[in-house]
Amino acid sequence: MPGDRLPSIRQFARTMQVSPFTVVQAYDRLAAEGGIVSRQGAGFYVTGRDLPPLSLADATTPAARAIDPFWVSRQSLDSDPEVLKPGCGWLPADWMPNEALRRAFRAVARGDNTILSDYGSTRGALRLRRLLTSRFAVEGMEISPDQVVLTGSGTQAVDLICRLLLRRGDTVLVDDPCYFNFQALLRAHEIRIVGVPYTAFGPDIEAFEQIVLQEKPRLYITNSALHNPTGATLSPPTAFRLLSAATALGLLIVEDDIFADFETAPSPRLAVMDGLEHVIRIGSFSKTLSASVRCGYIAARKELIEGLVDLQVATSFGGPSPVITEVIADVLEGGSYRKHMLEIQRRLEKSRKTVTHRLGSLGISPWTVPKAGFYLWCRLPDGQDSTDIALRSMADKIIHAPGNVFSVSQSAASFMRFNVTQCEDERIFRSLGAILAKTIPCSSM
Amino acid sequence: MPGDRLPSIRQFARTMQVSPFTVVQAYDRLAAEGGIVSRQGAGFYVTGRDLPPLSLADATTPAARAIDPFWVSRQSLDSDPEVLKPGCGWLPADWMPNEALRRAFRAVARGDNTILSDYGSTRGALRLRRLLTSRFAVEGMEISPDQVVLTGSGTQAVDLICRLLLRRGDTVLVDDPCYFNFQALLRAHEIRIVGVPYTAFGPDIEAFEQIVLQEKPRLYITNSALHNPTGATLSPPTAFRLLSAATALGLLIVEDDIFADFETAPSPRLAVMDGLEHVIRIGSFSKTLSASVRCGYIAARKELIEGLVDLQVATSFGGPSPVITEVIADVLEGGSYRKHMLEIQRRLEKSRKTVTHRLGSLGISPWTVPKAGFYLWCRLPDGQDSTDIALRSMADKIIHAPGNVFSVSQSAASFMRFNVTQCEDERIFRSLGAILAKTIPCSSM
Known part of the structure; x- marks a missing residue:
């Protein structure tokens, strides 16, 4: 008062x-x-x-600090090697294309001084931008390498876009649930975050239209393929209706395509359908190539790129490391990456089945069956609270990703995201089983 | 109206x-x-x-876009290989410790999968943070590695600090002249920039006190040693008076120590005198080790570090690349880096003398004689305008750094910053001589 x-x-x-x-x-x-x-x-x-x-x-506030959108990231990134991380968002290091990376680093060690010690150009290496535009062309999106700017990571790509287009107090629409770091990032920008309910085929279109009209967001940030955390993929009719609505309502979409290379069959991309008129496409190589050799990209209308380049100069002085972009281009162009990804896709399919089965025996079941990727978004047995389980699991040196860190409306308490590649240790299921058995479900209290 | x-x-x-x-x-x-x-x-x-x-x-506004704080960066970073860059802010690639870098990359190629493909911890590799704190201890600043956070670059270090501590409309004090990208960065944050006149011994203390009282800045950003663009170094009495004034007036100082390894004899550091109470120390390895293997650091009070780590997670998801930090630690720990830097220091001394002499024959003279480093901040012959010369030099494929891109008050039109290591081509002096001869100085118009 x-x-x-x-x-x-x-x-x-x-x-x-x-x-x-x-x-x-x-x-x-x-x-x-x-x-x-x-x-x-x-x-x-x-x-x-x-x-x-x-x-x-x-x-x-201690409650926010206990389990907030930063919690899973900080716990997972800073954990000791013996800690198990079914809640983290990446593959174990030995699933990555390490042999191709080693070859690429040996080539760097033999290569030009300019690659070893010079700054990168403001947009990042032309070689890698050309590689990206050739891949886009195969999908049917013909753009110039000038429409691509390479960034330090996928997260930095979203951050630069937010810095260019948003101001404190603006509203941004995200999926509910969505990748928790979108929330952490938007909070850092002091942005009002509004969620649209997510279905197994993409956002709920009726709700989407209504929310856009009411809340007038400046951006909508989403994953079209292998959505984080649900693993769902946008269906063609939802993609069409979503893009029509966004176009009609003048809403700009940021489509984060970070899981693209896990897909076994192509699915709709808003950026491709739209030709980058109302969509900004971002992505990175951290999930499938290396999270140490980090680099992201933004593909957008030319007018936006100039502003993004200025911002990247002001805040990072130049594009990403020439060593890093050279290594990524080498791995992507080398014959082994495609073969490696086919093998990873097969391995993931098997792993999703095994983990689904193991979780099923504990009464934990997937909300949808993902077509690819490493996430399972699962419903816990009735009355169980995932935040509570995540906190209790800390004692067993296990880091889970409880549903509400993904949910703007905090309506996902009974959900948990599992990374199947990080679930190979039996202790995870033993610990979960013991915690579930001990917990008196809320409904029977 | x-x-x-x-x-x-x-x-x-x-x-x-x-x-x-x-x-x-x-x-x-x-x-x-x-x-x-x-x-x-x-x-x-x-x-x-x-x-x-x-x-x-x-x-x-076209005037701002023509020659503004972005101009030198964008021109230098994106120039073709045949363009000469006496205005750029780095050493030619063949001056860098490339053999040590090659060795370090070969070691990475033989090393652990986790270094090759995992995310880094939120503060960045402990190994490199320990190396930094041992160096700080030698200077007399005893801090824990927990008080250090590694960042993607020195620029990102300043950016994170600004994001944590500033809001749109806040005032920040910089030197006049100062590194042009501080202005670009502060503009991106929509910060009010105020300049303090810079003398050959550091900022003008009387002016500093008056400006701090009047303008109430939230931060002062400076280089203590080998100041950019002047090459000047803070004198012990100025350092003492500056820190006393800042402490009395409650002003936080960001001390950018990016040129530290060029120094041949130690000079005062505010961070060391102050023990990180009122000073945040930042630096990077881009100028002396590699600008491709990029990494910066922030050393600060523990309370600030937590906020910076959260911000780095939100905006970059984790600390800098494990490959990069491993390579930097290898080079720093390897015996050859110290020897390499001694050789660079000798080479720079010779180069500063040669270039001073060559410029002198054109009537261009240094404002102060730097003790080390690669910058010469020079006064042009009477009536010559450095922006005009920079624009004319573009036709000769030469990029200069005109004085006013460094000056908040736009009072450095008759100054030019020269990077002696990028002045080995005779065409630079021929072009300058021809332009100076053709120009009718303003005073005689």
Whole structure:
């Protein structure tokens, strides 16, 4: 209430279990925005002004910090080697095309000084951009390599687009559920996030149209093929209706195609149907080639590319590392990558079956049966809470990805995303079984 | 004026020589902020509201686009191999420790799958962070590797700090002149940039205190050693007075230490004197090790690091590439790097002398004599304009760095920054001589 005195910095820090510095930052920010006022020697007081949502304050609540969109990333990226990670979003290192990578690094070691030690061009290596446009041409999307800018990663691709096109307080539409880091990224931009319910064939089109009309989002970010976390793929009629609606309503779509190379048969792509008029296509090589040799791309209308290039110069000084782009181009052009991916696709099919069966015996069943890829989006037995299970699993050194980190509406408590390639250790199922047996489901409480 | 009609999108695009899309973006933004209003079928009209400075609009003026803080970067990064680049900010590829890099890449090709294809941890490889903290300890700054986060580049380090600590409209203090990309980066954040006059011993302290009191900047970004563009180094008394003033006035300093390894004798560092209380130290390996194997770092108080790590996860998903950090650690730990840098320091000393002499014969003289490094900040003969010379030099396929791209106050028209390592081709001096001879100095017009 206006006139109320805020707790002291130390007191607030103790209550919230955060550092005094975090509180100072939050108070400073509130003061700068006029929401509170500091009275010399007498602490901080609330003013009567309306305030924008405060992301910094959000992050200081212990509940948000416990299991939030950062939780799975930070746990998975920083885990010790003995920790099991059925919740993480990548293949084990020994599934990757390591022999091709070794060959490519040996070639770099023999190669030009300019590749070894110079900056990259602002759009990134032409060789790799040409490789991408030839692949796009096979799909039916004919664009110039000038319409492609290479970035440090797929995440940086989305980040650059957000920086170019959005401002604090803008609204962005995502799928519900969606990749949790889209939420973390949009939060960092202080963007209002709105979710559209996701079906096994893509977003719910009626809901989509209604939400776009009501909420006037500036962007819609989605995966068309092998959607994260559900593994679902956009059906042709949904793709057509989605693109028609977006075109009619003047909505720009960011289509994240990061799982493309896992597909065994091609499925519809909005970017290809649309020819990059209303769609920006992004992707990376982190899931199928290497997450260490990181590089992403943006394919978009020429007018957008200029702004993205300026932004990338300002914020990263140049495009991605010439060594990295050379290694990626070498692996993609070498004959073994295609063979490797065929083998990975076969291995994944087998793995999805095995893990589905093992989870089934625990009463955990997939929401949809993915055509490819490594995700299974599963419903837990009645009354079980996935956040609760994820927290309990920490004691067994197992990191799960609970449903609500993917859900803007927080309506996925009974879901869990499993990465089948990270489920080869029997301890995962033993731990899950034990936790499920011990938990008294909410419904019977 | 309120009520005025704006030019049509096509007309404005033609006048400004930008794409209609850029204009649409600018008008959309102005409309969203209430500065203009669209009347159905009748175009856009100015409202009476006050507006924040509009970076997008700035970028659309042809003068700004012609020679602005992006100009040197984009020209240098995207130039053809035959173009000469005395204005660029890096060493030629054959000056870099390429043999050590080749050895390190061969080691990667023989190494672990996890280095080849896994994501990096959120702070970046512990091995490289430990190497950095041991170097810091030698200087007298004892910090834990947890206080270091590795980033994609030095530029990304500054960018992450700005994202964590600044909001649109905040004020940041930089040196005048300063590294042009600080301005480009701060513009991308829509930050108000204020400059402090730079002397041959560091910033002018009286002016610094006055500006900090008046303008209340949230950050001051500077290079203490081998300042870009001047090559000057902070003197011990200036360092003491600067840090005392910043501490008394509660100002946070970002000290960019990117040229550290060029120094032949140690000079004062604010971060070391201060112990990271009021200073954030950043750096990278791009100038002395490789700009292709890119990686930067931030050393800061623990409370800041957590926020930076979250931001890096949200915007890049994890720390820099394990391959890259492994290669850098290998080169730094290998015995040849120190020897290589001693040789580079000797070569630079010779090169600074030769280029100073050659420029002197054209009436171009250094503002200060740098103790080390590859920059010479030079005054042109009376009445000569460096922007004009840079534009004329394009015809000779030579890229210069004219003084005003470094100057917030645009008061460096008669200065030019030369990179001595990129001045080995006689054509540079022939071209400069011819242009200077042809130009009628303003003073005699």
